[in-house]
Amino acid sequence: MGIDDPENISESARRTTLAAVAAAAGVSMPTVSKVVNGRLDVSAATRARVEEAIRDLRYVPVSGRGRGEERFVEIVFDDLLNPYAAEIVNGAADAGATGGVTVIPKRHTGDTPREWARRVSASGRDGIIIVTSVLTSEQIARFHEAGLPMVVIDTINLPSTKFTSIGSTNFTGGVAATEHLLGLGHRRIGHISGLPTLACSVARLHGYRAALERAAIPTGPVATGSFSYDTGVREALPWLDGPDRPTAIFAGSDQIAFGVLEAARLTGLRVPQDLSVVGFDDTYAAASTAPPLTTVHQPLREMGELAVQTLLRLRAGEAIASHHVELATRLEIRASTAPPPP
Structure with a gap:
């Protein structure tokens, strides 16, 4: 039986893992993958050990599936x-x-x-x-x-x-969004980010703060939540209803930005005349909002x-x-x- 012949293989043998073969042969998993995929950059002695382990463990590699079988x-x-x-x-x-x-x-x-x-x-x-x-x-x-x-x-x-x-480049995107608002003349800029446990949220928040610090502008109100519409509405409403509301909000995702647009509508503010909003993602819905959303394009x-x-x-x-x-x-x-x- 060759290493690519799946006939008469028991179901338990089919579940033999690449890691088990690598351990038996004393090599890394990428080396086993090279052997089963016919790569030439493996020494003859190593190839022989891997093939012996495959036979002993009755391993059926992915490359051993039928030609017509889907992957x-x-x-x-x-x-x-x-x-x-x-x-x-x-x-x-x-x-x-x-x-x-x-x-x-x-x-x-x-x-x-x-x-x-x-x-x-x-x-x-x-x-x-x-x-x-x-x-x-x-x-x-x-x-x-x-x-x-x-x-x-x-x-x-x-x-x-x-x-x-x-x-x-989440940090760079946060800088770009905030510098755009600063360039328009905004000085009270809020930020609603994703959860602080998310590495991407932290990077966007740091980009926002770095742009404000470079411009010698105080950090505006900051809130965190899930990347959701509900977060945008919930966190933006008290800001927009307050006496010292921000003139712009940088949202950590498009979904949050959509919620901010709704919060502006509920408080009677016009976008962008009374409030500017920037999102992050540039999903297909961003260009269809009213008004169309300025956002950081993430190459999703x-x-x-x-x-x-x-x-x-x-x-x-x-x-x-x-x-x-x-x-x-x-x-x-x-x-x-x-x-x-x-």
């Missing part, structure tokens, strides 16, 4: 029902179509790390992409043990060599594409130049910002 990548969100997730899924699906894999969006179910890794491994996925979720050391270890490549988008954790992550589709491309490279045992990649943001100026009222 799948799972992409997991805490919340699927928002424009942010839709943009990432569309980009991931485009890259999947090019790479010959089907991308399956899923909502995190709250499985234990062991159950989660076992479920994904048993389903025959080529790997998993995790979006804006906290990763514990146990989760990382379980996916590693299962031999499942993993890529994280907008990680809540700080970037680490233990996993590959993709994000955007490109992040989804790169995540799939990176995952497939990891699956093939290729070396990754960097464990963390940040794609550039840019400011999209629309009609929701203007000079402050006299």
Whole structure:
């Protein structure tokens, strides 16, 4: 029986992991991937050890599946029902179509790390992409043990060599949004950010504060919450109803900015004549608000594409130049910002 021959393999053998083969052969998982994918940059002695371990453990590599059998990548969100997730899924699906894999969006179910890794491994996925979720050391270890490549988008954790992550230049985006408002003449600028446990929220907040400090302008009111419409309404209402209201608000996401627009409507303020609003993400809905939203463009589709491309490279045992990649943001100026009222 050859290493790519799946006939007469028991179901328990099919669940043998890449990590188990690597341990038996005394090599790394990328080396095992190189052998099963026919790469030539492995010595003859190492290749022989890996092939022996594959035979002994009766491991069926992903490359051993039938030619007509589909390949799948799972992409997991805490919340699927928002424009942010839709943009990432569309980009991931485009890259999947090019790479010959089907991308399956899923909502995190709250499985234990062991159950989660076992479920994904048993389903025959080529790997998993995790979006804006906290990763514990146990989760990382379980996916590693299962031999499942993993890529994280907008990680809540700080970037680490233990996993590959993709994000955007959140600090630079926060600076750009705030400097735009300062350039229009605003001096009372509030900021509503995401949860302080999120690395991207902290970076955007620091960008906001850095721009104000550089201009020698005091920091305005700051609030935190989830990246949601409700957060924007709830946090902006008391500011806009107060005697010393801000003339501009930089929101940490488009969803928060949409809530700020509603808070302005409820308090009788006009945007942008009475209040300027800037968001962050540039989801497809941003250009359709009334007025269209000035926002920091985060390359969400490109992040989804790169995540799939990176995952497939990891699956093939290729070396990754960097464990963390940040794609550039840019400011999209629309009609929701203007000079402050006299």
